[in-house]
Amino acid sequence: MSILITRSPATGRELASYETHDEAGVDQALADVHAASVVWRNTPLDERLALLRGVGKVLTERKERYAALITAEMGKPITESLGEIDKCAWNCEVVADRAPEWLADHGIASGASRSWLSYEPLGVVFAVMPWNFPFWQVLRFACAALAAGNAALLKHSPDVTGCALAIEKLFVGAGAPEGLFRSLVVAAEDVPAVSRRVVEDPRVAAVTFTGSERAGSSIAAVAGAAVKKSVLELGGSDPFVVLADADVVAAATAAVKARFNNTGQSCVCAKRFIVHEDVADEFTERLVAGVGELRLGDPTDPATTIGPMARADLRDGILRQIQGSLTEGARLVVGGHAVKGPGSYVEPTVLDGVEPGMAVFAEETFGPVAAVTRARDDDHAVRLANDTVFGLGASVWGSAEHALAVGRRIRSGALFVNAVVASDPRLPFGGTGRSGYGRELSAEGVREFTNVRTMVVA
Structure with a gap:
């Protein structure tokens, strides 16, 4: 176990210090989130979406507090930080409103047989997220993963550790079952080793990564070797x-x-x-x-x-x-x-x-x-x-x-x-080429974290 220190990019001064997760701590987090995933996958969809509405409500109620934390840790102008929290709350609302349609069984005409597609949860989704939108990047993956019936394990950028832990508490405060959303605290020098270990762990079913092209390639290589679904949102030009x-x-x-x-x-x-x-x-x-x-x-x-x-x-x-x-x-x-x-x-x-x-x-x-x-x-x-x-x-x-x-x-x-590129919870978001693969947000983003299962009854 070591100590991680966050600093203000505006002044260089120390903001806070945190104890990192050691090997036993990482294993306990994996055990907790895996146990929660078993329960959550069998939780009715309306209850899962009620959690998202609760998260959106807490985000709105604590908007100033969360925005101030974003600004302190990564230097975003406070008006933009407030806007980031508003967008997270909007995403919660959009997913809660539309997920019943996005995750509904999809009938297929197949002659005398009755056939349909069913969108079923995968299990634990491991997310490696960057510092530039400390709340938005996390909430856009988490809403999709949890709505689909998965549990979420986050490895956030060390620069925004305060945000990572605040988001974990946000889900708890909104009524999430114990262990459903966990944050790992990892020092920068330990990130590659810990990320590899978590991706390879059999309790993890899928991986989503947002960040640099180089780090994304490394994560994808590990996920590919472990034959696990991955979504990459990398750089852009x-x-x-x-x-x-x-x-x-x-x-x-x-x-x-x-x-x-x-x-x-x-x-x-x-x-x-x-x-x-x-x-x-x-x-x-x-x-x-x-x-x-x-x-x-x-x-x-x-x-x-x-x-x-x-x-x-x-x-x-x-x-x-x-x-x-x-x-x-x-x-x-x-x-x-x-x-x-x-x-x-x-x-x-x-x-x-x-x-x-x-x-x-x-x-x-x-x-x-x-x-x-x-x-x-x-x-x-x-x-x-x-x-x-790139191709974002x-x-x-x-x-x-x-x-x-x-x-x-x-x-x-x-x-x-004749418009500026922007993400919207109602539209899929992702790139091509070295900008990554897979999609976040909208129906496509929610379904990324599911097993699209073919069902046929003769």
């Missing part, structure tokens, strides 16, 4: 394509939100702004003007729109990508530097003249930097948009049918025309 007939004012206004939400630390933030050369100057000018209106500062201040990056090493990584791209020929329009003083702050940054191969084009940029690349025509824009190993979301701006036609040629798990 989402294109934001502005066509010649786009409403440039609307596109540039939306671009600021699309790139700098959560201080740019989101897999679905627009990363690469691919703009037709006829409107590129106007778009870039308006984008820079919008960036100038952002307010960087104390994330607890409701007026702040850009907070610190979650850790110093993440700040250093985004600065490396910026400097490398400048060396390769990109042009710095605004920002580009760390902010002097305490905390892991980076100035909101816009780079122009970005080309394929440069760091901010080829790599995922998880921070407040927008990369503008100029396209000669639609075909060139599509080639640029598809010049990535894509946003295309132009006259509706024109933008839709161009967007259909771009590889992605989601396409938004």
Whole structure:
């Protein structure tokens, strides 16, 4: 057993210390959640969904407390943290309302036989979750898993350990049976070994992972060797394509939100702004003007729109990508530097003249930097948009049918025309390519954690 310390990304000061789970603690958590899964799978659906409604109610009642914890641990501006809790409560409501339809037996016409599909629980779902949306990432998997009749075991990012334990208590406070939702506290250096051990444990039936491409590949390899279902939501380098007939004012206004939400630390933030050369100057000018209106500062201040990056090493990584791209020929329009003083702050940054191969084009940029690349025509824009190993979301701006036609040629798990890419509990969410596989949210997300069983009665 060791001690895990969390720190404020805004000040660098220690927030809290926690005892980690040792080998015996991990085994006890596995035993508890497995025992709960046996009972929960036989619990009527209406009772399972009543728990979700209770979770949503507690989230709303304690919204300010939970939002303050998010902001303290990962630096999200407080207004965005409050919005994150609201979205979690909405997800609880959506799943509770629609799961009876999503999980209902599905009849199949098969001649003289009576045939149908039945969606049955798998058992224990092990979730490895990241720090950037400490409550949302967890609630979107947990609502689906628990509604389907599974139990949940969480290994959250060490940076947001307070959030992980608060979520465990949230479920208990909403009336969850003992052991139904458990959180493991694991130090960063022990995460690979503990994750491998848990995935390989026969009491675990499925794995869901959200995070980096490298870590996701490792988890998937272990799950594959153990022949266990896995869902991966990995990185993204989402294109934001502005066509010649786009409403440039609307596109540039939306671009600021699309790139700098959560201080740019989101897999679905627009990363690469691919703009037709006829409107590129106007778009870039308006984008820079919008960036100038952002307010960087104390994330607890409701007026702040850009907070610190979650850790110093993440700040250093985004600065490396910026400097490398400048060396390769990109042009710095605004920002580009760390902010002097305490905390892991980076100035909101816009780079122009970005080309394929440069760091901010080829790599995922998880921070407040927008990369503008100029396209000669639609075909060139599509080639640029598809010049990535990722395929999470894509946003295309132009006259509706024109933008839709161009967007259909771009590889992605989601396409938004004249809108910013965002997740919605009513719609499936996930990617293609190195952005992962499987879906979260909606009917598809709930059914990911089930055995789709064929039933035939002659």
